[in-house]
Amino acid sequence: MKFFSDNTAAVHPRVWQAMHAADAPDSGYDGDALSRRLDEAFSTLFDTECVALWAATGTAANCLALSAMVPPHGGVVCHREAHIEVDEGGAPGFYTHGAKLMLADGDGARIDPAAIRAVIDPIRNDVHQVQPHAISITQATEYGRAYRPEEVAAIGSLARERGLGLHMDGARFANAVAFLGCRPGDVADRAGVDALTFGFVKNGGMSAEAMVFFDPSLADVARYRRKRAGHLQSKGRYLAAQLLAMLESDLWLENARAANAAALEIAAACADRLMHPVEANEIFVVLSPAEQDALRAQGFDFYDWPAPAGASGAARLVTAWNSHPAHVAALARAIAAL
Template structure:
């Protein structure tokens, strides 16, 4: 019963089949193949806009490259203080931005509030001694499993744009957030003010595939060189495109996200039904449950895998007890009902 992450699962069958089909015969290298061109056009259709698309293999690479196109070495990228880009990527965004900095702000549930962003920006000096803010990065889903609603994205984007900043969305779990909010890809991105999206696929059924999507192609002029210099232009680029073909065909990407979200809902409902509480409202395929530490250890002793989580993003009136902890459980496209139900049975026995 492994709920450690959605990264623990391999690729889905449609993605693997597409890879095998694309493997046969010669095709031009470095993404100059017809399959890559097809995927670029399909992503434009999905987002209902002319876009510039750059495929790469890792989320860290995609985030770092996207931000490097937006932020000069003397600039700042603003994000939540525990966003993935600042807390989990080993300084890669700052490395690719050539000494530009990430500035982390607080927020309940790992979400930035518009008033927090506006107040912080208003307090910045315009002196040459101060690095100017050049981008805002929003995680969707956040590191606490919460989602920014369309109005929240629009409000934050408007503040950023008024301050001369571009807006990046780290969409590692983009599909899960999309299904949770019940909107279109366009509504959750460029129509709400997002300039650049890291469109995640690896966590949702691909082997290793992400797409950097610029909603204003003019912003992407440097990207071919940035991606190549950064070591993320694959010579066999068609194999990235093939994964996206299997992922996008027949709305497989959305089906995978719907299933993962449904399994998380089943898990969350079962846990709260046993009297446990959630640290933050579930908005996708991550469940953050508050448990006694001894209970968590007992579950681990019976072969259950999950991670402890920080309590720094709890609401002020929702403090933990002295013997409590927050634990993250993540479902995936491959999680089965029987696995969820077996875990809930073990939880019940440890109550």
């Protein structure tokens, strides 16, 4: 019973189906009929004109978007525990040609205007110090927290005021939207986001994420950079097929809701152990080493997590679109019984 991560879950049957349907020959790269439907599909979803490009990984999508927004001599403000800082093997430095990540603080891997200002205001406006050019936030955050529309909008306002781009790492954008119950655009372009990495791999896809650009000039750059990074797959139709399958009949939302519901079921069983409110599909719980052992002995797999102050241990539990109800219920029972 695996609660390691949503990023290895099986591919959804309807995604498989769409991929098979793409087997018929078509133009290469992103010239196929499916890839060419993406702009419209995402524009409909976001109620606004946008440009959508596929990429195989969230790391690539994040960094291609940033590279279109930030010059090599610039900087990007993000949370100290943002995925781009901690877990992308230096990809932002590669894609931006050495731009600097500027680290802000905040509970639950969230940042707000005050935290951003605390980073950028002390920067002297001279050539000796790297100047900020963009802000990147993660929705839902690395701790499973969701920014509310007004919270994103506040960051968006600050970004505009300071002439900064706003990027959103939405590896779990679907889970955040499912939790918030809002329209996707409420936490994206209508809140000032210029470029969104919209994740599908963790949510039932196989190998396709979307970069959604609300500013088409960014997409024009990203298109060249995607090829230059070796991310323009010749059989791109199989990636477009995944995205379209997920958008149809709101599969992306349905899957995210399923994962979130599973997380809430577990969270409800251990409310007193929660390190962060559960607003997506990740649960961070205080668990002593002995308790961890006990759960593992019952067949539950998950990651250790650094213990918070005063605790002897902690763990991260992640649910997925296909978390088995019986496994979820079993884990909830087991953790409640500790």
